[in-house]
Amino acid sequence: MDKLLISQKSVSDLSDKIDKSEETFCSGLFLSARWFVVSQVNRQGINFIVLPDRDSAEYCSSDLYNLIDGDRVFFLPDSGKKIEKSNYKSSLGVQRTSSIGKIMEYDGAEQLFFVTYPEALEEPVPELVGDGASVFRIREGDSYDRDVLIDKLFSMGFTRVDFVSEPGQYAVRGALVDIFSYSWNNPYRISFFGDEVDGISVFDCNSQLSKEKLSEVEIFADLSADGDAEGKTVSVMELLPESTLVWLDSSDMYKEKEFYGGLKKFRRVFLEVPISASGVSPVKFNIAPQPVFNKNFELLTEDLRDKIGRGYRVCICGEKKSQLERLESILIQNEGYLPEFVPSRTVHSGFIDNEDKVCVYSDHEIFDRFHRVSLRRTVEKSEQLTINDLTSFAIGDYIVHIDYGVGIFGGLVRMKDDKGRMHEVVKLIYKDNDVVFVSVHAMHKISRYRSKDSEPPKIYKLGSKTWQTLKSNAKKKVKDIAKDLIKLYAKRRASKGFAFSPDTFLQTELESSFMYEDTPDQEKAVQAVKRDMEDSCPMDRLVCGDVGFGKTEVAIRAAFKAATDGKQVAVLVPTTILALQHYRTFTSRLKEFPCNIEFVSRLRTAKEISDIRQRLKSGSIDILIGTHKILGSTFEFRDLGLLIIDEEQKFGVGAKEKLRQMKESVDTLTLTATPIPRTLQFSLLGARDLSIISTPPPNRIPVQTEIMLFDGDEIRKIINYEINRGGQVFFLHNKVEELQSIYDILHRLVPDMKICIAHGQMEAKILEDRILDFMAGDYDMLLCTTIIENGLDIPNANTIIINQAQNIGLSDLHQLRGRVGRSNRRSFCYLIVPPLVSITEDARRRLKAIESFSDLGSGFNIAMQDLDIRGAGNLLGAEQSGFITDMGFETYQKILSEAMEELGVETGLTSRNVNESYISDCTIETDQVALIPDSYISMTAEKIRIYKELDSMVSDEDIDKMKSQLVDRFGPLPPELDSLMEIVRIRHLGEKLGFDKIIIKNGLLIAFFISNPLSQYYKSKTFQNILYRLNENQRMFDMKQNDNRLRIVSRNVPDLFEAYARLSLLK
Secondary structure (H helix, E strand, C coil), rough: CCCCCCCHHHHHHHHHHHHCEEEEEEEECCHHHHHHHHHCCCCEEEEEEEEEEHHHHHHHHHHHHHCCCCCCECCCCCCCCCCCCCHHHHHHHHHHHHHHHHHHHCCCCEEEEEEHHHHHHCEEECCCCCCCCCCCEEECCCCCCHHHHHHHHHHCCCCCCCCCCCEEEEEEEHHHHHHHHCCCCEEEEEEECEEEEEEEEEECCCCCCCCECCCCEEEEECCCCCCCCCCEEEEEHHCCCCCCEEECCCHHCCCCHHHHHHHHCCCECCCCCCCCCCCCEEECCCEEEEECCCHHHHHHHHHHHHHHHCCCEEEEEECHHHHHHHHHHHHHHCCCCCCEECCCCCCCCCEEEEECEEEEEEEEHHHCCCCCCCCCCCCCCHHHHHHHHCCCCCCCCCCEECEEEEEEEEEEEEEEECCEEEEEEEEEEEECCCCEEHHHHHHHHHECCCCCCCCCCCCCCCCHHHHHHHHHHHHHHHHHHHHHHHHHHHHHHHCCCCCCCCCCCCHHHHCCCCCCCHHHHHHHHHHHHHHHHHCCCCCEEEECCCCCHHHHHHHHHHHHHHHHHCEEEEECCCCCHHHHHHHHHHHHCCCCCCCCCEEEECCCHHHHHHHHHHHHHCCCEEEEEECCCHCCCCCCCCCEEEEEEECHHHCCCHHHHHHHHHHHHCCEEECCCCCCCCHHHHHCCCCEEEEEECCCCCCCCCCCEECCCCCHHHHHHHHHHHHHHHCCEEEEECCCCHHHHHHHHHHHCCCCCCEEEEECCCHHHHHHHHHHHHHHCCCCCCEEEEEHHHHCCCCEEEEEEEEEECCCCHHHHHHHHHHCCCCCCEEEEEEEECHHHCCCHHHHHHHHHHHHHCCCCHHHHHHHHHHHHHHHHHCCCCHHHHHHHHHCCCHHHHHHHHHHHHHHHHHCCCCCCCCCCCCCCEEEEEEEECCCCCCCCCCHHHHHHHHCCCCCCCCCCHHHHHHHHHHHHCCCCCCHHHHHHHHHHHHHHHHHHHHHEEECCCCCCEEECCCCCCHHHHCHHHHHHHHHHHHCCCCCCEEECCCCCEEECCCCCCCCHHHHHHHHCCC
């Protein structure tokens, strides 16, 4: 797009007019062509572009990024005053501050573009004193007193934190100072050597690791604040130099506003002739919109043939190369002319320039997709910090020790050994105040207790049998369930089914017309389903993925494949509403294809149902969607080839039994949104084919999540914005008895809005009818309780407001938010909370998490933790949920994977790996000081996280990587931490060699072999090899056996590094 110029004669006329007059007018200039023209008018100085609203300003910025080289386009938003602290607000702060800062320091040397809208211009900026009170520079090699820097940051309004994650924060660790300036969307790390600035780098909030080195940085305070110390403010217009050129789009919409007067002192270009202007002679352009193709590729082929035949230059722009390649292959199949493809650049709205005969089309309009804009200087979400926050141990938390059961975390404590050396241990408190101290080398044995209900778990007395019994019962039950599943699977593998034929041309066309891009997971799932269908043995595949991850699309493709082979498809859903929803989705996706779809539910009349039965029997219906009714004997399929089940766990026992019989001979595809815990996936692999979709579609727009206070005006604005764009709103309040009074408040705020109330205490039929009316668009707002979290899909509802959000659990919030953002429009989720000061720490953590994880699937693992627990319950039955409650989820997972490994060996499905170690854990005892000193890291939560991470490392490469990360984040490693890392290496080596305990004390190294003398280990190659090596190094090692334990002893071992070196000789 570098050399793509449009309307060159008109642009030259426009440039002449701008030089000669204060006001210039354009006509016939629309769509993205406006920004091509703006970028072609080559004038030094500032181009200040004012659009009517934020959305159009964002799209304009995105187009200009693609048209203008270098970092010369700035988006100037409002500061989001009404929003409580959030990621989105941080981005606004950085974008606004960097724009204002750039205007202030502008020296006239280059051409710059600022894109803004009325709300941003109505907001004043602080009157900046020219003494560097809001901005200062730091250069590498400068002398700078660190304490002076910290005082300066404090006076500029920066807050001190442990780890920076949003603008306006700084952290100090030894010789490092991290600062998140408002001038850039990533924070800076400044390292000092004495008082000299030794190095500056940009680092990533998420990993806290440096990304690139810089020689100097500018530190900006928040220029989007309410004024300077005395509260004095100026308008943005007062900061602009006189030579500024102002471009106005749709100026009639804001010309009455106060800020508009401030623009009159500059030269102005009106991108269309305002209604009030008369007798003006505009510069005429001849621009037409890109034709609407509605994913119809015949139309596109025809249009290209026509345009290229008439000498037009046609360019199709798209962000993803793969998408354009897909388009190219369709055009080649249709034997059409090929246009120019412009990858990794896109425009928001395609156009035709009839003057210079140029067409610029956008692929997202051809495929009828949402165009997702990414603005520069957007602050990334610090998910990792949020995850750390959620999983961190606080004193008083319940912790599970795999050997002793659930205890209470009593903090990190230091203990002296007999030689007076300090060691750090984790203190756990059990019943009757018994205490267990866990060494930092055994952190892998403890995990935080999590279960579905927030009731406190039972705390057992130390040394009692209860915990061991509980573990073995859980193991036994899991094995029983898994054995049943494996039997069933074997039986199915042995039977014969129908083998479908390979893909047809129709199938390819259906797949390329999908509104979103396929994610790798989705592609894998589709391939697996097709492979199973083309195989002669009946398919039984489970596809699981979060709400809105494209499971239905997998089902549609499978159903269509079956239909093209002349087989019928039954789609089974748990509720009437879902039946209607799926019917709509299937019909809209397959409307261009020869395929008859029907649905059965209580919404159909008796006459319609009997007609459907007949057509089903005669074979004229290809796909039938319905509730469990369609399993009844009155519905006869002529030739059923595929059964698709949505949310199987929601069906009753009778229906499940019927399904089990059908599955033996018919291909079955089951969809579920309840995530299956990772360990279960492996376990069920032996019993069921499983596809997991864990990545969201790339151009699905994340739901913009904001935390706010209950503010009538703001709520009115939110509701009106959604209703004015033709959408609908969910308002969620989780107390049935208060719904009426909330109804009255909302009615007062927006009197002409139609509201319907829905909650779980209504009769099922009334509730269903209300929701169906809302789906049909009869109401503007659904005021309801959390009843909507299950599977409702209303593409037209794109705003959800959750009142008292601090009382709702994480997974529920995630599910509720998944109700919006299901179409190709931007959607919003507002969490209304009381002032953050007054809510509990736990609720605050939850809200922060849900806000950080606004991208679909990004915080999947954490936000889904309690859903994981539900998933395990659903899959393995209620009894397992009981075990989970008793032992906490993570411990349950450990026991589960052990059970599965044992079962695998017992049933012969897996054999013990040759390289597998014979012991699962090697204990290390040492008198060397190995810990993280407080002077290096003082935060307990971060220390425990690093201890746990170190403890769970499996390879030496991981340890080296961690070393360099710690040096980057906290400075050079102290010797105690170096020793700690060496212990982890020794433990790994010990496990490989088959030692279950190693003692390194008083200059001695003693390594104990496996205690069971009958173990297979003593016949293994590993053991033979050690004997051979001992023979080679007789002077260094002695082998001894007393009290039935075989051990190796080595003397004169001064430190851990020497211990590692000696053990390495035995490899």
